[in-house]
Amino acid sequence: MNREDFTILKDSNMVYFDNGATTLKPDCVRDAVIDYYNKYTASIHRGDYKNSLKVSAMYDDTREIIRKFINANHPSEIIFTAGTTDSLNDIVFGYFRHHLVKGDEILITETEHASNVLPWFILAKEIGVVVKYISLNDNNELTIDNLRNAITDKTKVVSIAHITNVIGDVRDIKEIAKECHSHNILLVVDAAQSIAHIKVDVTDMDIDFMAFSGHKIYGPTGIGVLYGKFNLLKELTPVAYGGGMNAIFNKDGYVEYKDLPDKLEAGTPNIEGVLGLGKSILYVDKIGIDKINKYETELRKYLVDKLSELDFITMYNKDNEAAIITFNIDNVFSQDAAIYLDKYNICVRAGNHCAKMTKDVFNVANTVRISLSFYNTKEEIDLLVNVLKNSKNIWEEIL
């Protein structure tokens, strides 16, 4: 649906199935970015002329757009960052480095993306916290029982994806948060794969910190969001220092910082990114996240049913939920499969998808991943299936 909103899909036979990596951008997002350059380029919060005042207001309004979209309590709980990775690094090194001590335990899972693993590994090396893994069930999902079993009196943080990027399991964040909070554990949620596909309500789910990227929700690259409950964000020590975040500084080294959110946004921000992100959130909201979820769920079922008919395809996450399907063509390396599909302008991802620990879960390191969006269609899936049916000719095609 809504394919007409995307110039890139017009007069093109491209089948874009790599939405977990990045999404295509609707024309309204493109226009928001271009308008900033064509009509009112200015820095924000620093000029007394009309364009600066206009852009400042638009920038601040975007914070409110995002607050509303994720149902945060206050716009100051929304911090603009470069993306999920940047947000998670801020959370780990700005907050937890200063609030955890040696021996404290962090719980993650083996199916997390690198951006929710490596910062914790580094923190473990730096201050001696311990990274532990919550076991997954037979379907590679995180259950409340397994979470409960992994918690010890040293557990201080649970840091998990809402939807994982290879398995595509949807975690019950609200229940997980309840369990965490009953043990005084803080919950960090990586919403990179969920924000564009399922309702995320930080208040209802009672999330402590959350991260997502603009480019995975039809917005520009290089922009993302760090959400934190106000009282926690207040305690987050800035990782970057400079202009825009200080209130006063003197020759003797005395510095006072601005209040949230400015304190955590040093330097001239990615203004075009923020304006584009605001537009993309409004765009998604207008279609309706529940409608999107319903459509993508249907599409996923269609894809699974079709792929199940092919006896030379091994699917790894058939019984999970999100619109992400991971598979291999038997006896074909995933990258060769991706190159073959590209001959037919079908864009998929091959590899380990930045979740290198997942190989221990699947017992296979590299897979082909299809991640769907609302602009994908059953006809595109039919084309994929036909191309796969002819994949016995793969070597004639790619060698």
Place this chain on the structure above:
Amino acid sequence: MDNDMKRSIILDNYSNARNRGIPDNSDDYIMINSNNQSCIDNINIYVKLKDGVIEDIKYEGEACVIAISSTSIISSMLIGKTLKEANELLGNYFNMIEEKEYDKELLGEANVYEDMYKQPSRKTCATLFARGITNLLKGKE
């Protein structure tokens, strides 16, 4: 060599890759990992050297059709060669991939990759093994 012939040599060396596997007595071998940072090819290469001669080569890992087949072909060509001969062969192979002058005679079956320069993104696949073993042999002469 026509394309059908090239394809069948590549496929044969992919499906029935020669010298593949981890050596039983790995203590006798020097090991090096070779991977492509831009993609997902990743193999461990094991080389057994004796008196300046490559006595055996094994490898194991996950990689695409070009990477595995070229590893199979080149490893077979290198077994029994002196280090000097091996380096000469590898040097010629890199030259072919980079579209420089090279000795076609010397490269035998490896000539199946003579057009690889036309697909720049796959050059790294075709040189996965060659780069790894070149590093491993450095300073051994």
